[in-house]
Amino acid sequence: MRLHRNLCFSVIDGLTLIFNEGKYADKVIQQLLKRDKRWGARDRAFVAETTYDIVRWKRLYAEIAEVKEPFDRDNLWRMFAVWATLKGIKLPDWKYFENTPTRKIKGRFDELSKTRKLRESIPDWIDNVGLEELGEAKWTKEIAKQNEQADVILRTNTLKTTKEKLQNILHDQGIATEFIKGHDSALRLIERANVFVTDAFQKGLFEVQDASSQLVADFLDVKPGMKVVDTCAGAGGKTLHIASLMENKGQIVAMDIYESKLKKLKVRARRNGVHNVELKVIDSTKPIKKLYNKADRVLIDAPCSGLGVLRRNPDAKWKLEPEFLDRIRATQQDVLQQYSRMVKPEGKLVYATCSVLPSENQNQIKTFLKSEAGAxxxxxxxxxxxxxTSGFDGFYMALLERKG
Known part of the structure; x- marks a missing residue:
């Protein structure tokens, strides 16, 4: 591979924003990819994947390059040189790469890789939490998998097409996919591609949604004609899946504390041909109380640490703090206590997170079931x-039923 100066500069600019200004990696990369209209698919892929790669391995690369935060541009070029050397890419004769000790880089990589928290490039405290909650064998395998690039998974919008038809449509547009066993609506891209520019996406034939995330709506056991509340709907990936399972019949109340996210859901719903969703901003306890004992099904896709989706959000591990984990556990239990009251007798509730920690998952359910609200x-x-074990995102889901 030959390195191009303008692409490398874009990566360094992006890393400056992510590491030094706390910007979110996905938003930064979106902006970077708009820089030059002449860039082709390979150029764009280089900028996106290289930036994500260096974000993912920040601690390891910084240790190898012997640089410390906050990183100035020279530090970032040193980390870039580490990335390139470990990828086997020949460094061009640029001033940023003068005196790069390529042999020493490989030696330090071998040495540092003997320690899990350095090899997997995670903060000490996250390594300690994972070790304590999952045990050494399981945590070692899980955090290693979380450092691999995630596949692109599509969810077929069954309101408009079938999985088989969608596969054929995408094939005609030069995008090869395959079915995933145990996931009724999922297609996996065989090679990465920008699916958002396809006619199929514009027509609402699919959404991008990981295979694990697609299990949640299925778990909820919805039927056409039901009243369903999605309490932490966000931009609505699971809301839209629920709507397709309900065949657009019945009512879905999509709630969130962020109005901006619900506005995105409104746009997505229109594209998907979904018309049985009512949007409600949670700006007080009133919208929640109005729904007490009214819902056949309630989904609580709870806020969480996100330690099950680090493959997609590698910068999250640098933004997370131990205090956040304590706060989010309290929030999760509070949400369970409050939102469970919307379930009517003999109705069902799903509590879900994109975390792999028992303290955010089964332990929360045990605590809830012992409480007055959970009785x-x-x-x-x-x-x-x-x-x-799955090859997809880390997730947890629990199905509860309210007694008659």
């Missing part, structure tokens, strides 16, 4: 999904 519920089933 009317029984656990039907739950499911832990780990990246290292």
């Amino acid at each position: 009317n519920f029984s656990l039907i089933k739950d499911k832990n999904v780990f990246a290292h």
Whole structure:
């Protein structure tokens, strides 16, 4: 591979924003990719994937390059040189790469890779939490898998097409996909591609959604004609899946504390041909209380650490703090206590997170069931999904039923 100066400069600019200004990697990369209209697919892929790669391995590369935060541009070029050397890319004769000790880089990589927190490039405290909650064998496998690039998975919008038809349509547009066993609506891209520019996407034939995330709506056991509340809907990936399972019949109330996210859901719903969704901003306890004992199904896709989706959000591990984990556990239990009241007798509730930590998952359910609010519920089933066993995002989901 030959390095091009303008592409490398874009990566360094992006890393400056992510590491030194705390910007979110996905937003930064979106901006970087708009820089030059002449860039082709390979150029864009280089900028996106190289930036994500260096974000993912920040701690390891910084240790090898012997640089410390905050990183100035020279530091970032040193980290870039580490990335290139470990990828086997020949460094061009640029001033930024003068005196790069390529042999020493490989030696330090071998040495540092003996220690898990350096090899997997994670903060000490995250390594300690994972070790404590999952045990050494499981945590070692899971965090290694979380450092691999995630596949692109599509969810077929069954309101408009079938999985088989969608596969053929995408094939005609030069995008090869394959089915995934155990996932009724999912297609996996065989090679990465920008699916958002396709006619199929513009027509609402699919959404991008990981295979593990697609299990949640299925877990909720919805039927056409039901009243369903998605309490932490966000931009609506699971809301739209629920709508397709309900065949656009019945009512879905999509709630969130962020109005901006619900506005995105409105746009996506229109594109998907979904018309049974009512949007509600949670700006007080009033919208919640109005729904007490009214819902056949309630989904709580709870806020969490996101430690099950680090493959997609590698910068999250540098933004997370131990205090956040304590706060989010309290929030999760509070949400369970409050939102569970919307379930009517003999109705069902799903609690889900994109975390792999028992303290955010099954322990929260145990605490809830022992509480006064949880006394009317029984656990039907739950499911832990780990990246290292499934190949997809880490997730947890529990199905509870309210007694009659």
